[in-house]
Amino acid sequence: MTSTLGPPPPYYENRGFQPEPPYAARPAAGAHPYPQLFPTNPPSVPSYVPRVATHQSTRPAAPPPRRTCAASLRKTIIIILSILIVICCAIAAFFIWYFVENNCLSSLIECGSSGVCMPPSQWCDGVSDCPNGEDETRCVRLFGPNFILQVYSPVSKSWYPVCQDDWNDDYGKIACKDMGYSVDTYFYSRGVPDVSFKSYMKLNTSAGNIDLYKKLYSSGSCASGSVVSLRCIECGLASKSASIMNRIVGGSGAVLGQWPWQVSLHVQGTHVCGGSIITPHWLVTAAHCVEGRLSDPHSWRVYAGILNQDEMLFRSGYKVQLIISHPDYDTDSKDNDVALMKLETPLSFTENVRPVCLPNPGMMFQPNQQCWISGWGAEYQGGKTSNNLNYVAVPLIERSRCNAVYIYNGMILPTMICAGDLAGGIDSCQGDSGGPLVTHHHSVWWLVGDTSWGTGCATPNKPGVYGNMTVFTDWIYKNMQANR
Numbered sequence: 428m429t430s431t432l433g434p435p436p437p438y439y440e441n442r443g444f445q446p447e448p449p450y451a452a453r454p455a456a457g458a459h460p461y462p463q464l465f466p467t468n469p470p471s472v473p474s475y476v477p478r479v480a481t482h483q484s485t486r487p488a489a490p491p492p493r494r495t496c497a498a499s500l501r502k503t504i505i506i507i508l509s510i511l512i513v514i515c516c517a518i519a520a521f522f523i524w525y526f527v528e529n530n531c532l533s534s535l536i537e538c539g540s541s542g543v544c545m546p547p548s549q550w551c552d553g554v555s556d557c558p559n560g561e562d563e564t565r566c567v568r569l570f571g572p573n574f575i576l577q578v579y580s581p582v583s584k585s586w587y588p589v590c591q592d593d594w595n596d597d598y599g600k601i602a603c604k605d606m607g608y609s610v611d612t613y614f615y616s617r618g619v620p621d622v623s624f625k626s627y628m629k630l631n632t633s634a635g636n637i638d639l640y641k642k643l644y645s646s647g648s649c650a651s652g653s654v655v656s657l658r659c660i661e662c663g664l665a666s667k668s669a670s671i672m673n674r675i676v677g678g679s680g681a682v683l684g685q686w687p688w689q690v691s692l693h694v695q696g697t698h699v700c701g702g703s704i705i706t707p708h709w710l711v712t713a714a715h716c717v718e719g720r721l722s723d724p725h726s727w728r729v730y731a732g733i734l735n736q737d738e739m740l741f742r743s744g745y746k747v748q749l750i751i752s753h754p755d756y757d758t759d760s761k762d763n764d765v766a767l768m769k770l771e772t773p774l775s776f777t778e779n780v781r782p783v784c785l786p787n788p789g790m791m792f793q794p795n796q797q798c799w800i801s802g803w804g805a806e807y808q809g810g811k812t813s814n815n816l817n818y819v820a821v822p823l824i825e826r827s828r829c830n831a832v833y834i835y836n837g838m839i840l841p842t843m844i845c846a847g848d849l850a851g852g853i854d855s856c857q858g859d860s861g862g863p864l865v866t867h868h869h870s871v872w873w874l875v876g877d878t879s880w881g882t883g884c885a886t887p888n889k890p891g892v893y894g895n896m897t898v899f900t901d902w903i904y905k906n907m908q909a910n911r
């Protein structure tokens with residue numbers, strides 16, 4: 428209600444309670460009207476304007492400018508703080524990930540998975556610094572079908588061929604020993620003309636009697652124009668060449684000396700699996716052959732250079748000292764189906780007992796490349812093991828093709844390789860497992876795979892599946908070296 432009598436009532440602007448931000452300075456008279464970011468005055472107490480019931484407070488309350496500025500300041504601070512917290516969390520997460528994934532700072536190299544870190548200068552210097560000597564195990568390799576010796580440079584993280592200048596057999600023996608071979612098997616070192624490389628490792632002969640790797644330095648030139656081709660063992664020679672006759676499933680009976688690396692692995696006087704000789708002490712077989720109670724080396728006897736199973740019963744065979752299964756072997760998928768057997772006493776090599784060559788990195792096996800399998804496995808699906816060693820030629824099948832829906836529908840992993848005839852009729856079968864899949868290339872027989880699995884035997888569109896030896900050679904050398 429509005430009065431028409433008497434003097435007009437006093438005018439009060441009712442702004443109610445006006446809170447102040449805790450540390451916002453109350454502007455002094457005549458001072459800058461905008462809020463200061465950092466207080467210069469002590470905090471003020473809240474100011475109260477008396478609440479009075481008014482009848483004529485008709486002027487609309489103007490928006491409080493101090494309140495708006497303080498709120499937007501607070502909002503800005505909160506946004507900045509949030510961004511800072513997110514950045515800090517991202518940095519912390521990165522460091523946690525870095526130290527979990529890679530225990531060493533970027534300039535250092537971790538010794539296996541031990542968590543011990545070493546500077547690159549201590550790798551491949553001939554002195555074992557890591558707890559398990561990892562810094563000295565992967566410093567040399569043989570590359571490609573010509574066995575070109577390469578040395579690893581941890582500084583540039585790449586492999587270099589060794590220049591033939593001043594190289595001799597003594598150095599070759601050291602390099603072979605470092606790969607896991609015994610000096611007894613050393614074959615030769617020779618220069619192979621090759622000027623395709625831009626950088627080499629060269630010997631500094633004036634360096635005195637120090638470790639081989641300390642004597643090597645990288646150089647852009649190689650006077651001889653030849654690089655070192657190194658053979659640590661005379662492998663991959665057969666005294667009898669394979670006839671391309673076919674009769675395993677669909678194979679032929681072998682003759683002595685044709686597959687001299689083939690061994691028969693017995694448990695309690697019975698052939699169980701095949702294997703391949705790679706050195707006088709070491710055999711390659713399948714991990715599924717040595718699973719469970721068969722992982723005991725005492726269970727096994729090894730027969731080499733004998734074609735007939737009946738004949739083996741009259742012999743004592745070789746005892747097994749050690750069995751090493753691939754640590755990533757998977758029973759269900761047959762991923763990494765490879766194992767090593769070390770013999771108690773070394774094999775004596777003859778015309779009929781010889782090693783096969785392990786594939787070198789840089790070797791490409793072509794799709795459809797002709798390979799051979801051999802073994803005492805069944806001659807038909809569900810049959811008993813054969814008395815005689817059989818063999819058959821099987822072309823390689825490209826992985827992508829073997830993984831087709833109507834063939835193995837994606838079950839062929841990178842550790843596997845398929846070989847056979849999609850029409851059926853030729854194949855490995857029960858009892859051939861662990862045995863060799865080999866190819867002949869550059870006058871040498873190479874171990875391409877170890878017999879692993881397949882659906883049935885010689886069934887159309889279900890070829891044999893073999894362990895892909897190329898991906899296992901690093902693991903094989905590492906274990907031969909660690910168990911010399």
Ligand code: 4AZ
Nearest residue numbers: 855856857858860880881
């Ligand atoms: C085995 O059980 C086996 N057809 C080996 C090879 C193949 C199947 C079974 C391939 O020893």
